[in-house]
Amino acid sequence: MATNKELQAIRDVATPQGVGIQTKVYAAKARNAEIWDVEGNRYIDLAAGIAVCNTGHNHPDVVNAVKDQLDRFSHTCFQVAPYDVYVRLAERLNEIAPGNTPKKSIFLTTGAEAVENTIKIARRYTGRTAVISFTGAFHGRTMMAMALTGKVMPYKQGFGPFPAGVYHVPFPIEYHGISSEDSLAALNELFKADVEPERVAAIIVEPVQGEGGFYPAPDGFLQKLRDICDEHGIVLIADEIQTGFARTGKLFAVEHAGIEPDLMTMAKGLAGGFPLSGVVGKAEIMDSVHPGGLGGTFGGSPIGCAAAHAVLDIIEKDDLCGRAVSIGEQIRSWALELQSTTSCVGDIRINGAMSAIELVEDGDVDRPAADLTKAVAAEAADRGVITLTCGVRGNVIRFLPPLTIAEELLAEALTIIGDIIRRKS
Numbered sequence: 565m566a567t568n569k570e571l572q573a574i575r576d577v578a579t580p581q582g583v584g585i586q587t588k589v590y591a592a593k594a595r596n597a598e599i600w601d602v603e604g605n606r607y608i609d610l611a612a613g614i615a616v617c618n619t620g621h622n623h624p625d626v627v628n629a630v631k632d633q634l635d636r637f638s639h640t641c642f643q644v645a646p647y648d649v650y651v652r653l654a655e656r657l658n659e660i661a662p663g664n665t666p667k668k669s670i671f672l673t674t675g676a677e678a679v680e681n682t683i684k685i686a687r688r689y690t691g692r693t694a695v696i697s698f699t700g701a702f703h704g705r706t707m708m709a710m711a712l713t714g715k716v717m718p719y720k721q722g723f724g725p726f727p728a729g730v731y732h733v734p735f736p737i738e739y740h741g742i743s744s745e746d747s748l749a750a751l752n753e754l755f756k757a758d759v760e761p762e763r764v765a766a767i768i769v770e771p772v773q774g775e776g777g778f779y780p781a782p783d784g785f786l787q788k789l790r791d792i793c794d795e796h797g798i799v800l801i802a803d804e805i806q807t808g809f810a811r812t813g814k815l816f817a818v819e820h821a822g823i824e825p826d827l828m829t830m831a832k833g834l835a836g837g838f839p840l841s842g843v844v845g846k847a848e849i850m851d852s853v854h855p856g857g858l859g860g861t862f863g864g865s866p867i868g869c870a871a872a873h874a875v876l877d878i879i880e881k882d883d884l885c886g887r888a889v890s891i892g893e894q895i896r897s898w899a900l901e902l903q904s905t906t907s908c909v910g911d912i913r914i915n916g917a918m919s920a921i922e923l924v925e926d927g928d929v930d931r932p933a934a935d936l937t938k939a940v941a942a943e944a945a946d947r948g949v950i951t952l953t954c955g956v957r958g959n960v961i962r963f964l965p966p967l968t969i970a971e972e973l974l975a976e977a978l979t980i981i982g983d984i985i986r987r988k989s
């Protein structure tokens with residue numbers, strides 16, 4: 565097999581630079597929380613394919629479910645000849661989605677597509693056009709998802725014009741001096757200055773901002789949004805694409821806030837490594853769209869749906885919500901120790917297994933250490949640990965291991981990262 569370097573040379577010639585890649589680890593095999601590259605080097609995976617393989621790479625139950633489905637059929641198109649794994653998955657998710665209001669579900673392929681569909685549904689239901697999202701938000705790379713995304717570089721630069729009617733409000737980040745009150749005041753101001761609430765179809769929010777930097781919505785904030793949406797007849801959309809499926813210690817992150825969103829996007833962890841996304845929402849809202857208004861050739865692939873059933877079984881059987889909490893606590897004690905012995909760990913954010921450290925110079929929140937962050941992730945890969953960076957300022961190291969990672973393996977990875985940070989800072 566070719567080496568990493570040889571494959572990278574092909575990559576440079578054959579694929580565009582626009583798809584930025586974070587490591588030069590060309591994968592040959594992956595099992596649970598480890599990846600082996602084409603040269604046989606082994607890596608501990610703290611990325612899980614960006615929060616996708618929550619049940620670990622190639623979980624045998626997922627693989628078997630997919631094999632069984634492949635033996636039956638791989639594609640008929642749900643709109644042409646519907647199938648059991650789709651309708652039963654809908655039934656299952658409707659049952660476990662937060663809140664008591666009757667739900668319905670639609671399945672698609674990517675996260676961005678799920679986001680697009682929530683906006684279509686919210687507009688059709690309300691008969692309104694405007695949509696509000698947050699600065700620092702990431703909702704995907706299609707046109708409307710990009711419009712909703714609250715970060716220009718690299719996601720939006722040069723790609724406009726975007727669909728009209730999208731407004732951004734600052735996301736509350738206490739560490740950066742933006743409180744929930746500030747954010748809600750800005751929303752109020754927006755209602756006065758730019759768009760009256762009666763024209764707003766939806767507010768979309770990540771319960772924990774993902775690409776933006778792993779900032780959780782502060783306590784009470786989502787409830788306030790819920791109240792505002794109820795007051796003005798606005799559809800509240802929770803984007804659970806990165807936070808869903810046990811990642812934060814609950815099946816869905818909004819459960820921490822105890823709210824029931826009107827619509828919820830899901831993707832990534834839903835199908836354990838197979839491309840499947842969905843929108844679960846209040847039945848009355850989901851049913852506001854006319855027949856034929858929703859769907860797609862590959863939407864709700866039988867393979868993905870079969871995998872998703874296995875994923876839901878594993879989450880329950882192996883208490884992966886509990887595992888996510890333990891992973892978060894293991895990262896917390898490591899990060900606190902690192903913080904007390906270096907000056908660069910500005911903030912520690914523990915959201916179960918969606919945790920992060922924000923690196924700054926000399927403990928100064930206003931001096932983000934983006935170069936250090938990049939260098940740490942690069943050296944970690946050289947030393948056998950795959951980890952990702954994120955954040956609007958590029959200075960956050962995020963931890964998204966499979967929830968099935970063994971404690972010892974996580975400890976080994978954290979020791980390596982801690983060692984690199986100590987030496988470089």
Ligand SMILES: Cc1ncc(COP(=O)(O)O)c(C=O)c1O
Pocket residue numbers: 614674675676677679702703704705770774775803804805806831832
């Ligand atoms: C919160 C959130 N929404 C939407 C998306 C887009 O999902 P996809 O890349 O599958 O289109 C992502 C991907 O990172 C995400 O984290």
